[in-house]
Amino acid sequence: MADFKIPGITVYRLGLYVRALERFLAEGRELISSEELARECGVNSAQLRKDLSYFGQFGVRGVGYSVPQLLKHIRRILGTDREWHMILAGVGHLGQALLNYELLAKRGFKFVAAFDIDEKKIGRVVNDVYVYSLEQLPYVLREHQVDIGVITTPASAAQEVADRFIEVGIKGILNFAPVRIQHPPDVVVEHSDITILFDKLAFYVHRLD
Amino acid sequence: MADFKIPGITVYRLGLYVRALERFLAEGRELISSEELARECGVNSAQLRKDLSYFGQFGVRGVGYSVPQLLKHIRRILGTDREWHMILAGVGHLGQALLNYELLAKRGFKFVAAFDIDEKKIGRVVNDVYVYSLEQLPYVLREHQVDIGVITTPASAAQEVADRFIEVGIKGILNFAPVRIQHPPDVVVEHSDITILFDKLAFYVHRLD
């Protein structure tokens, strides 16, 4: 009900609920039960209700949830009811894929600048986003308000880039490089190592016999 | 110590340990304690030891772990001590990024074919991987032994593609489309919705005040 200690896994599932609610909304669906929404997301319905109960009461007993209203509530909880301005460092294949990911932009996550150290990439424009030299980071930060920094560099450069992001005051970092980032407690860092997903899948396929 | 019910989060951390051990090995490190390896991965050392204890005893009391041997053991546990042959459906930006991800290939995850339904993409070659029409899936499967199918299509196509993968006998699916896949119990599906990472980060940054 309150504001304290929300499990990370609950926050993750809120994102899942948003995706599913968007689909139901697109189908013109007005009402939904915790049972049906939970099934769509592959979770238990009590869990869905418990997840929501950390933040308030959003349903009607005996009836269910209003699809558009629940969507609005969860977006407000997540903070995704507004635009987020982002920069990206490392304009390799993954970096370019993210710069071109239209779904992100549609959800309000907008890249305002990209950075690289490769002369051949600096000055290019990827999906309307200009690629600067990393040296120009402080200059770009004076022009743009930036909420999130995304790291898609090789592992060897990730800490250096993170340090620079932190230096210019960025409070949220999403790190796709396969290495842990050191950071002060007032900076939030989410790690996403794609190669580990393959490892995990290998483990389970391996054991199917 | 045995073979039963390994938590998914433990499998995930095994991947984390492998990444860190690879770095220590590259530095020529011979021995490491659970304390140091755990610190590098951002976990508690008892947890690391407990994770390993599901599978056996790999260290020496009073000494620590041999870096190369522990690496070998965890790779064998994960099944990543051999090559995995993969196909990919959906040659968009993310699909191309994965086809070009050299680290994956270095770890033994090799793409043998890609698929799309866009005429303009069919017949192209991305990082030595040929792009086929999805119709040619059964034909390609007769030529190649395939362990893993990767889905990087839009959400609307993901279930259809998964059904075809399952039909031709693929037992492991890694789905990057932002939708849950229905599948029989003898098929393993890992979901990775990148947009949810941004939601999660937004939530925590949002609450920093």
Place this chain on the structure above:
DNA sequence: TACTGTGAAATATTTCACAGCA
């Protein structure tokens, strides 16, 4: 001595089951 390996305790998360209410 300086570690690992592991029961047991502590904590966190999930699920049940039912009271409460439109």
Place this chain on the structure above:
DNA sequence: TGCTGTGAAATATTTCACAGTA
């Protein structure tokens, strides 16, 4: 009646703390 919201129970995971041993 048919749902949500939520304490309480069940389960899972993490951490402690120490016996075991090279």
